[in-house]
Amino acid sequence: MRVKICGITKPDQGKAITELGATTLGFICVPSSPRFITPQDIQAVIQVLPKTVERIGVFANASLDEIRQTLSEAKLTGIQLHGNESLEFCDRLRQFFPDLEIIKAIRVKTPEALDLAETYIHHVDTLLLDAYHPQQLGGTGHTLDWHSLQQFRPACAWLLAGGLTPENVLEALTLLKPDGIDLSSGVECSPGDKDLTKVAQLFQVLSPSV
Numbered sequence: 001m002r003v004k005i006c007g008i009t010k011p012d013q014g015k016a017i018t019e020l021g022a023t024t025l026g027f028i029c030v031p032s033s034p035r036f037i038t039p040q041d042i043q044a045v046i047q048v049l050p051k052t053v054e055r056i057g058v059f060a061n062a063s064l065d066e067i068r069q070t071l072s073e074a075k076l077t078g079i080q081l082h083g084n085e086s087l088e089f090c091d092r093l094r095q096f097f098p099d100l101e102i103i104k105a106i107r108v109k110t111p112e113a114l115d116l117a118e119t120y121i122h123h124v125d126t127l128l129l130d131a132y133h134p135q136q137l138g139g140t141g142h143t144l145d146w147h148s149l150q151q152f153r154p155a156c157a158w159l160l161a162g163g164l165t166p167e168n169v170l171e172a173l174t175l176l177k178p179d180g181i182d183l184s185s186g187v188e189c190s191p192g193d194k195d196l197t198k199v200a201q202l203f204q205v206l207s208p209s210v
């Protein structure tokens with residue numbers, strides 16, 4: 001299973017998290033986030049990672065030019081759109097970056113959000129479901145109502161995010177069968193500073209399933 005650890009800001013932590021078993025690292029390119037990292041600092045992390053690790057830049061309502069600028073400085077393998085990006089925006093992004101994975105995050109406030117998610121399936125590679133919070137775009141530590149997602153089976157890969165921790169991840173995976181999981185605040189000491197003990201604990205509890 002794909003395991004994405006998001007909000008990496010330090011090269012040594014990125015390397016250690018990869019060695020513990022993460023397939024994918026996420027870098028927050030949203031300036032208002034306490035986990036924001038500059039393109040130059042992303043590149044410093046990437047330099048110490050094995051080439052096989054997927055490297056996702058997380059954006060929210062950024063312009064095409066802003067995304068292009070970041071990608072010119074940091075060698076990312078994918079783009080996560082965590083704002084209100086339209087289908088047309090996803091298509092334009094695909095034209096500019098045909099080789100990069102496009103992940104569309106949907107923040108689930110009501111059941112209709114799942115219908116909205118389905119509309120993106122031919123416009124992106126992967127969907128991501130995260131919790132809705134009125135003030136924060138992501139990294140909220142809030143879980144989704146997993147029971148309400150049991151019928152969610154999009155015709156493309158999807159990742160479960162939102163408040164996952166080493167303590168609750170198995171319960172989520174018992175109820176749902178996402179293609180991967182995405183954790184940030186649940187494996188942190190403070191925003192952007194990952195807790196390697198918690199990350200190790202995560203891979204220990206996941207070890208029968210990954």
Ligand SMILES: O=C(O)c1ccccc1N[C@@H]1O[C@H](COP(=O)(O)O)[C@@H](O)[C@H]1O
Nearest residue numbers: 006033138139140141161162163184185
């Ligand atoms: O983490 C952030 O600060 C952030 C800011 C803006 C958009 C997305 C952000 N993070 C995303 O939030 C989820 C995980 O959150 P958590 O596990 O509940 O803390 C993940 O998809 C991150 O990419």
